[in-house]
Amino acid sequence: MTKDACKQIVLDIIADIAPDEDLSNLKPDVRLRDQMQLDSMDFLDIVMELRKQHGIEVPEADYIHLASLDSCADYLTPKFEALGK
Amino acid sequence: MNTSSHYDVAIIGAGMAGLAAGIRLAHFGKRVCIFERHNAVGGLNSFYAIDGRKYDVGLHAMTNWVPPGTKGTPLGKLLRQLRIEREEFALHPQKRSRIAFGPAGETSLTFTNDFAVLEAEVAQKFPAQIDGFRALVALVRAYDDVSLDAKPESARALVRRHVTDPLLEDMLFCPVMYYGSATERDMEFGQFVIMFKALFLEGFARPLDGVRVILRVLLEKYRHAGGERRMKCGVRRILTSAGRADRLVLDDGTEVTATHVLSTIGAAETERLSVEAAVPGASHPVGRLSYCETITVLNRPPAALGWGEDTIVFFNDSARFAYEQTAGPVDARSGVICLPNNFAYPDGADLPEGLFRCTCLANYDHWTGLPGEAAYQAEKQRWYGEIQRSALRFLPPLPAPDALGRATVATDMFTPRTITKFTGHLGGAIYGSPVKIRDGRTPLANVYLAGTDQGFLGIVGAMLSGISMANFHVLAAKG
Numbered sequence: 001m002t003k004d005a006c007k008q009i010v011l012d013i014i015a016d017i018a019p020d021e022d023l024s025n026l027k028p029d030v031r032l033r034d035q036m037q038l039d040s041m042d043f044l045d046i047v048m049e050l051r052k053q054h055g056i057e058v059p060e061a062d063y064i065h066l067a068s069l070d071s072c073a074d075y076l077t078p079k080f081e082a083l084g085k
Numbered sequence: 086m087n088t089s090s091h092y093d094v095a096i097i098g099a100g101m102a103g104l105a106a107g108i109r110l111a112h113f114g115k116r117v118c119i120f121e122r123h124n125a126v127g128g129l130n131s132f133y134a135i136d137g138r139k140y141d142v143g144l145h146a147m148t149n150w151v152p153p154g155t156k157g158t159p160l161g162k163l164l165r166q167l168r169i170e171r172e173e174f175a176l177h178p179q180k181r182s183r184i185a186f187g188p189a190g191e192t193s194l195t196f197t198n199d200f201a202v203l204e205a206e207v208a209q210k211f212p213a214q215i216d217g218f219r220a221l222v223a224l225v226r227a228y229d230d231v232s233l234d235a236k237p238e239s240a241r242a243l244v245r246r247h248v249t250d251p252l253l254e255d256m257l258f259c260p261v262m263y264y265g266s267a268t269e270r271d272m273e274f275g276q277f278v279i280m281f282k283a284l285f286l287e288g289f290a291r292p293l294d295g296v297r298v299i300l301r302v303l304l305e306k307y308r309h310a311g312g313e314r315r316m317k318c319g320v321r322r323i324l325t326s327a328g329r330a331d332r333l334v335l336d337d338g339t340e341v342t343a344t345h346v347l348s349t350i351g352a353a354e355t356e357r358l359s360v361e362a363a364v365p366g367a368s369h370p371v372g373r374l375s376y377c378e379t380i381t382v383l384n385r386p387p388a389a390l391g392w393g394e395d396t397i398v399f400f401n402d403s404a405r406f407a408y409e410q411t412a413g414p415v416d417a418r419s420g421v422i423c424l425p426n427n428f429a430y431p432d433g434a435d436l437p438e439g440l441f442r443c444t445c446l447a448n449y450d451h452w453t454g455l456p457g458e459a460a461y462q463a464e465k466q467r468w469y470g471e472i473q474r475s476a477l478r479f480l481p482p483l484p485a486p487d488a489l490g491r492a493t494v495a496t497d498m499f500t501p502r503t504i505t506k507f508t509g510h511l512g513g514a515i516y517g518s519p520v521k522i523r524d525g526r527t528p529l530a531n532v533y534l535a536g537t538d539q540g541f542l543g544i545v546g547a548m549l550s551g552i553s554m555a556n557f558h559v560l561a562a563k564g
Contacts, residue, residue, distance in 0.1 A: 018165055020154065037156035041166060041552075044561055048113050060561075 001080040003073035009080075010072045013049045017042055028069040050076070055083060092118045092313075094559055095333055095343035097320045097358075100128025100508070101544055102349040102536030104303040106551030108167050111310035113560055118343075119312065122319025122336060122509060126304060128349070128536075129508045129515070130296050130544055138438075138495060140380060142507055144296040145397060145423040145442065146289035148264065149282075149545040150178055150198055158287060159545045166552045173302045176290035177428045179396035183479075184256045188402045190479040194256055198288030207253065217247040226286070230278040234523065240277035241270075255406035260284050260399045262408040263421050263444070265542030267372045267516035269409040276521070276542060283543050289396060291428045293436070299544070319509075323359035323532065330359065330532045345559050349536035349551065350509050351517050352527070359529060369538070372514025373410040375501035377447040379472045382495040383439030387424045390488055391481045392441075398422040400479040411446050415468050417475035420445040439492065443476040449501040449513035465498045508537075516542070525554045533558045 011023055014032070021036045032038055046066060050056040056079050058066065065075035094110050096103045099121035110117045125131045130143040149160045153171060164171055181202075184194045194210060196203035204222075208215040221244060229235070241254075248254050258272075261280040266272045272280075292298035307314070315335070322334040323346065330346045348355040352369035387393060401419035408419075423442040426435055447468075455461045473489075483489055501513030510517055521540030525533040535554035536547055 016168070019170065020156075020161065020165075037161075039157070039162070041162060041556065044556060045166070048560060052113055 001077055001085050003077050006073045006077045006080060007069045009054065010046070010066075010069060010076070013046055013053070014038075016049065017045045026069060028073075031067045032069070033067070054080070054085075056080065090339070090341040092116050092341065092343040094118075094345045094347060094555075095120065095320070095341060096347045096349065097355070098128060098349035098509075098536065099123075099126040099314060099316070100349055100536060101130055101299075101303070101547035102539075102551035102554075103128075103347070104300070104307055104551070105163070105167060105548035106347050106349075106535055106555040107312045107314075108303065108306045108310055109552055109555040110559060111307060111312035112168070115559065117312045118341070119307075119314040120318055120320050120333075120335065121314065121316050123507060124317050125507075126314075126316075127296060127300050127507075129504070130299075130547075131507050132295065132297050132300075135497060136495065138382060139295070139297070140497060141295045141297075141425075142499065142503070144291070144299075144544065145264075145421065145425070145444075146179060146291050146428075147174075147176060147299070147545065148280075148284055148287065148289060148543045150176060150288040150290035152198075159283070159549055160287070163545055163548050163552065167303075167306060167548070169302060169306065175292045175298055177293065177430050179289035179291075180394060180427045180429055182260075182289065182397040182399070183395055184259055184399045185479045186252065186256055186259075186401050186406070188478070190400060192252060192256070196285060198290075200286050203285055211250055211253045214248055214250050214253050217249060218253070221247040222286075225278050225281050228275070228278045230275050230282070235275050238274040240272040240274040243274050244277070251405065255401065257281075258408070259401055259406050259419065260397075260421075263399060265516055265546070266408065267374060267514065267521075267537075268519040269373060270407075273521070276540065279542050279546060283545065289428075291425060293428075293430050293434055295425070303548075320358060323355075323529070325359050325529060328528070329530050344531065346529075346532040347535050347551075347554060347558070348527075348532060349534070351511070351514075351536075352520070352522055352534055352538040353511055353518060354509060355527060355532065355534060359532070369518050370520055371512040372510065372516060372518050373512065374408070374515055375410075375447050375449045375452075375504060375513035376444050376499075376515050377415050377452075377468060377472065377501070378442055378444040378499050379469050380497045380499075381441040381473070381489075381493055382497075383441060383489075383492040384494045385492055386426045386435055386439045387441060388426070389439070390483055390492060392424055393427065395422070395424055395480070396427045397424075398476075398479050400476065402475070402478065408446070411448050414448055414451045414464065415472060416446040417468075417471050420472065420476060422476050422479065438494065441489075443472050445472050445475070447501050447513075449505075452500045452502050452513070453505075461500075461502070465500065469496060469498050510537070525558060 093115040517537035541550040
């Protein structure tokens with residue numbers, strides 16, 4: 001699993017949760033919240049979809065690592081690799 | 086344990102809140118079953134048919150309409166959380182609505198889905214109040230209305246700080262109260278804010294085919310996510326053990342178990358399922374506000390009677406607007422007129438027939454205490470005429486005095502008795518108990534409230550209530 005592939009997984013989830021958002025110009029190093037209308041309900045959904053679609057658990061204390069696409073990739077890529085992906 | 090009758094979550098009631106909660110929970114892999122006593126889904130916002138004609142029960146209009154692309158509003162949140170495409174609801178915006186006060190509607194405020202229209206109306210009709218009105222709107226916009234632990238404050242008191250003319254005050258409260266308040270005379274300010282935004286800052290819309298469209302979408306999502314439902318099978322008892330719901334006894338006598346129970350039937354109504362000797366109103370006050378509604382089916386669109394512009398008209402003929410339980414059978418001094426044909430349907434589409442609906446406050450005890458079915462039918466007939474006569478004062482004059490009678494092909498009327506039939510609410514309380522429980526907690530650790538008595542108002546509010554409580558108590562819960 002490359003970090004780019006991991007980012008794409010997160011982007012796919014966001015596209016599913018928020019089909020009304022334009023994701024084409026997202027900056028990977030800027031907080032998602034600052035570039036899109038994502039509230040705590042939406043972040044809960046990102047976590048839930050990671051669990052549902054990929055079997056990845058994100059404990060509440062780690063939500064902070066989902067702030068930007070870059071931080072998502074840094075945090076989630078090892079978790080995907082640990083699952084042999 | 087018989088695993089086939091164990092659910093992760095049992096939901097009581099297949100109204101908007103129960104269906105929305107069910108979609109969330111089933112989508113995320115919970116084993117969910119919705120138990121509904123009635124034969125139709127929707128609860129208060131349901132439908133029925135007589136002689137092949139379709140009637141809606143609750144829905145005049147869906148509130149909270151915003152133009153496509155508007156971010157951060159309840160409608161957008163709802164669509165995201167339920168993975169519904171906006172087009173699926175096929176909402177068409179209203180033409181315009183009015184608040185008409187005075188014996189013949191002498192003072193009138195028009196509003197549309199563009200808030201600037203109402204603001205300009207207030208500036209024109211109440212020039213001395215416009216600065217205060219703008220300050221009130223700023224307060225409403227800034228208020229965090231979805232907080233689950235806000236301190237209750239009187240809406241009348243806060244509004245009066247900015248709006249000092251009692252006529253304007255009453256005119257603003259009338260639509261807000263009729264479309265969602267379970268409280269007589271005053272409201273909790275958070276509830277006022279939710280409704281003010283839903284009606285005035287956002288707006289009205291409707292699918293051409295009415296509430297059925299919304300319900301069809303919700304049912305399809307729920308089924309697709311793997312949710313189960315049992316119709317004509319309510320929950321009769323909640324058997325408890327050590328402060329938790331242990332088993333649910335269904336109307337057919339069978340028992341099921343559930344890790345979590347989400348009840349959308351009301352606080353007092355839920356308590357009665359688990360407490361053997363519960364006295365209605367002892368821990369949760371039973372709502373005192375109930376409605377009658379007349380429905381007149383016309384052989385032509387309302388526009389042919391000169392009523393082509395108004396979507397909804399909120400009216401009141403008296404010096405003050407009295408939103409309180411009426412001592413008489415019906416309080417026809419104020420009410421709400423709905424003309425479902427008058428939404429901006431595309432390409433000249435319209436309903437197959439004209440519809441003219443009027444809603445007024447009514448007294449539950451009167452309507453349920455009538456001696457026998459014949460007396461009930463006679464009373465319906467009498468008040469059908471009284472309500473319609475009252476409402477006609479606030480619509481443009483008919484082309485001829487008998488024009489409405491000649492255009493009428495069918496009539497129906499619902500009463501407080503009907504509301505209890507569809508919702509199970511004690512006292513025919515249209516919007517449930519005046520005391521709302523925002524965090525949804527009950528004395529039983531694994532039983533939570535959603536819907537009417539949790540306190541997010543309106544149809545969109547009801548769905549968001551189901552979503553929020555499912556998220557808060559089940560999906561985001563530890564362990």
